[in-house]
Amino acid sequence: MSLMRIDGEGLGAEYCAQLPEWSQRALAALVRLQTKTCRASESTGWYHWPRQGGFALARDIHTLVAEYPLAYDMVVVVGIGGSFAGCRAVDQALRHSYQELQEASSLTTPKTRPILYAGHNLSEEQLIELLDILPQRQIVLTVISKSGATTETSVAYRILRSYMGQHYGGDEARQRTIIITDQHEGCLRQQAQDEQITSFVLPRDIGGRYSLLTAVGLVPLALAGHNIDQLLQGADELFTSLETSRGVEHPVVQLAATRRVAWDQGKRLDLLAYANPKLPGFVEWWKQLFAESEGKEGKGLFPVGMAYSTDLHSLGQYVQEGWSGMIETFLFFRHDIPAQSSLVERRLRVPGFSRLNDGVSYLEGRLLEELSDGAMLAAYQAHVARGVPCIKLHFPRLDTYTLGYMIALFEVVCALSADLLEVNPFDQPGVEAYKKRMFSLFAKP
Ligand code: PA5
Numbered sequence: 101m102s103l104m105r106i107d108g109e110g111l112g113a114e115y116c117a118q119l120p121e122w123s124q125r126a127l128a129a130l131v132r133l134q135t136k137t138c139r140a141s142e143s144t145g146w147y148h149w150p151r152q153g154g155f156a157l158a159r160d161i162h163t164l165v166a167e168y169p170l171a172y173d174m175v176v177v178v179g180i181g182g183s184f185a186g187c188r189a190v191d192q193a194l195r196h197s198y199q200e201l202q203e204a205s206s207l208t209t210p211k212t213r214p215i216l217y218a219g220h221n222l223s224e225e226q227l228i229e230l231l232d233i234l235p236q237r238q239i240v241l242t243v244i245s246k247s248g249a250t251t252e253t254s255v256a257y258r259i260l261r262s263y264m265g266q267h268y269g270g271d272e273a274r275q276r277t278i279i280i281t282d283q284h285e286g287c288l289r290q291q292a293q294d295e296q297i298t299s300f301v302l303p304r305d306i307g308g309r310y311s312l313l314t315a316v317g318l319v320p321l322a323l324a325g326h327n328i329d330q331l332l333q334g335a336d337e338l339f340t341s342l343e344t345s346r347g348v349e350h351p352v353v354q355l356a357a358t359r360r361v362a363w364d365q366g367k368r369l370d371l372l373a374y375a376n377p378k379l380p381g382f383v384e385w386w387k388q389l390f391a392e393s394e395g396k397e398g399k400g401l402f403p404v405g406m407a408y409s410t411d412l413h414s415l416g417q418y419v420q421e422g423w424s425g426m427i428e429t430f431l432f433f434r435h436d437i438p439a440q441s442s443l444v445e446r447r448l449r450v451p452g453f454s455r456l457n458d459g460v461s462y463l464e465g466r467l468l469e470e471l472s473d474g475a476m477l478a479a480y481q482a483h484v485a486r487g488v489p490c491i492k493l494h495f496p497r498l499d500t501y502t503l504g505y506m507i508a509l510f511e512v513v514c515a516l517s518a519d520l521l522e523v524n525p526f527d528q529p530g531v532e533a534y535k536k537r538m539f540s541l542f543a544k545p
Contacts (some may be wrong), residue, residue: 102341102350102351102392103334103337103338103341103495103496103502103505104351104493104494104496104505104509105494106351106354106355106491106492106493106494106496107490107492107493107494108354108358108491110453110480110483110484110491110492111358111489111490111491112484112487113411114365114490115358115361115365115489117315117371118361118364118365119354119357119358119361120348121242122357122358122360122361122520123348123353123354123357124346124348124361125357125360125520126352126353126354126356126357126516126517126520127347127348127353129356129516129520130342130352130512130516130517131174131514133147133512133515133516133519134147134342134343138515138519139519139524139525140303140524140525140526140527141306142305143305143306143310143526143527144305144515144526145304145305145306146305146306146307146310146311146313146314146511146513147304147339147512147515148339148343149306149314149333149335149339150313150332150333150336150339150397151336151339152317153303154313154314154318154332154335154382155329155332155336157300157314157315157318158322158328158329158332160300161315161318161319161322161328164278164298164319164322165322165323168240168323169275170238170240170272170275170276172213172238172239172240172276172323173213173214173238174213174214174215174216174237174238174239174240175213175214175215175216175239175240175241175242175259175320175323175324176215176216176217176218176220176230176234176240176241176242177216177217177240177242177244177320178217178219178241178242178243178244178253178257178260179219179220179242179243179244179245179250179253179316180215180219180220180221180250180252180253181220181308181309181392182246182307182308182309182310182311182312182316182388183244183245183246183250183253183264183280183308183311183316183386184189184217184219184220184229184244184316185220185309185381185384185385186309186311186312186313186316186385187215187312187316187317187320187321188215188217188381188384188385189312189381189382189385189507190312190317190321190326190331190381190382190500190503190507191212191215191320191321191324191326191378191381192378192379192380192381192382193376193378193379193381193382193498193503194212194326194378194499194500194503195212195378196211197377197378199212199214200214201436203205204335206460210374211325212324212325212326212406213323213324214324215320215321215324216230218256218260219243219250219252219253219254219255219257220232221252221253221257222252222255227256227259230260231259231263234263234267235267238303239264239276240276240278240323241261241264241276241277241278242277242278242279242280242319242320243257243277243278243279243280243288244280244281244302244304244316244320245280245281245286245288246281246282246286246307246308247281247282247286248281248282248285248286248287248288248289248290249286249287251535251538260384261273261277262485264276264277270511271365274295274296274297275298275408277297277298278297278298278299278300278319278323279291279292279297279298279299279300280299280300280301280302280316280319280510281299281301281302281317282302282304282305283301283302283304284446300315300319301315302314302315302316303344304515305529307526308391309385309388309393310389310526312385313326313331313335313504313507313508314348317331317388318331318332318390326500327500330499330500330501330504331349331500331501331503331504331507332502332504333504334500334501334502334503334504334505334506334507335504335505335507335508335509336504336508336516337501337504337505338352338504338505338509338512339508339512342512349482351493351509352509352512352513352516355429355491355509355513355517356513356517356519356520357520358427358491359401359427359513359517359520360517360520362395362401362427362489363399363401363521365489366425366445367401367425367426367427367489368401368402368425368426368427369401369402369404369425369427370390370401370402370403370404370426370427370429371404371405371406371419371426371427371428371429372386372403372404372405372406372428372429372431372432373406373408373411373428373430373476373479373480374405374406374407374408374430374431375407375408375409375431375472375473375475375476376431376433376498377407377410378498378499379407379431380405380407382503382506383405383407384405385419386403386405386510387403387404387405389510389511389514390401390403390456390471390510390514390517392531393514393517393518393523393525393526394514394517394518394521394523394525395509395530396523396524396527396529396530397522397523399521399522399523400425400521400523401427404426406419406428408475408476408479409472409475409476409479412475412479416479417490419483419486420482420483420486421486424487424488425485426487426488427489427490427491428480428483428488428490428491429490429491429493430476430479430480430490430491430492430493431493431495431500432473432492432494432495433475433494433495433497433502434494434495434496434497435469435497438513445469446473447467447469448464448465448467448468449464449465449466449467450464450465450468450471451464452464467485479491517543
């Protein structure tokens with residue numbers, strides 16, 4: 101039985117009429133991916149990665165963490181695009197929302213070390229603020245760049261290494277640095293060799309935005325204390341399910357076909373709706389995956405995240421009555437009852453409050469989770485009634501294993517969807533345009 105369930109009832113009759121044909125084509129695209137006969141097959145090393153290298157890599161990473169010679173209480177990730185978005189997606193989804201405040205008041209012991217990010221923008225202010233707090237912490241810095249030649253990453257790395265040299269001294273700064281880059285090429289690989297800095301490889305056949313389950317995501321996540329084995333096992337379940345069931349009913353085939361039908365029907369926006377406020381980072385990762393993979397040659401759905409019910413009081417108006425060129429996917433999670441402490445049941449119900457005539461007494465006794473699911477369902481029904489083709493994806497509890505499964509799911513859907521649009525999912529030539537102009541602005545030699 102599949103870990104997830106897909107419900108396409110909200111797609112509409114016209115839509116469903118085109119699905120069988122595109123499902124067959126999506127299935128053929130899946131076979132091309134599996135047999136490495138697809139376009140740019142030299143970049144498909146991420147497919148079935150846990151078994152191809154992920155599980156072995158995890159063992160090396162466990163050794164690194166267990167034998168790490170220095171004390172540390174914070175991880176700093178320097179990288180941009182696929183070299184940072186995946187780590188942030190997983191860490192944010194799993195972390196207590198108010199961990200920093202928890203630590204300050206010592207209410208509970210945090211399970212994971214904080215991860216902070218640099219090199220994903222050029223904000224002088226944010227980097228100064230990061231430097232403000234670093235002296236209070238003992239850090240490990242992971243610098244992640246496949247090319248080793250990305251301006252944002254290089255600038256932040258220089259500044260942070262300079263700080264570390266002054267604060268810890270050269271030798272300890274070196275020991276507190278971990279490099280993740282190409283196996284043979286680039287200045288970071290050179291530096292790792294010259295200075296004997298601990299390093300990991302981003303395999304040649306895996307591009308940045310498909311690299312979450314490689315050292316790019318696993319090293320910082322493991323250093324922070326996340327369970328990377330669970331992450332890989334969840335991904336492995338998805339990949340393995342594709343080997344055992346190659347049918348058109350598989351969710352990846354259905355989802356890829358759905359996107360292609362949307363394109364044919366003139367839809368241009370792809371909305372991903374979620375209620376759990378820990379998912380913005382995941383949605384940012386998803387946005388990068390699809391936008392950089394599909395958005396080329398004048399094609400591709402533009403990915404948009406919808407945080408409900410917050411966005412029902414802003415973007416929801418547009419979905420309901422604005423331009424109708426969109427499809428929408430709703431992410432539902434089962435809320436398993438969290439472990440109870442001896443004193444507090446960790447559930448919240450709407451309490452009685454007779455002195456306030458606010459019109460919500462009819463909700464008294466309801467669990468917040470019921471209301472949250474209700475708001476998602478109400479938005480789904482309203483958008484379907486408006487004629488927006490909608491899909492529901494039902495997942496188990498949002499945990500490390502489920503996240504691993506979701507990462508693999510969206511990676512495969514993205515590759516198939518791009519194949520059906522006849523674009524290369526693994527390059528990003530458009531990114532060069534701004535880079536060239538920036539080089540020229542600053543007179544790069
Ligand atoms: O998906 C991609 O390949 C890109 O988003 C890259 O990850 C991003 O441009 C960073 O590149 P690099 O890792 O070479 O610094």
